[in-house]
Amino acid sequence: MTQQRPSRTAHLDQLQLGAIASVGLSLALWIRAKTLDQAQRAHAEHRAMFVGLWPPTLWLVSDALAGRRSRTGSRT
DSSP: OOOOOOOHHHHHHHHHHHHHHHHHHHHHHHHHHTTSOHHHHHHHHHHHHHHHTHHHHHHHHHHHHHHHHHHHGGGO
8 A cells, every 4th residue: 555645735735824824823922912911011022023924934935845846847
């Protein structure tokens, strides 16, 4: 019996879903930061902004992999 490997497009879809999910996570962290006291709020807001940097990074990695795949064909 042969094992099926996940297709490269599945990995790309996972990266794009991760980018979209991290937008939601960033918003949730930002909203949660508003409920904390002043001493903890700055750290919580920085955490939300850090997570907010993930979507463009994940999306660009996904695009780069898609471009690499289209240049090399189905060998990758």
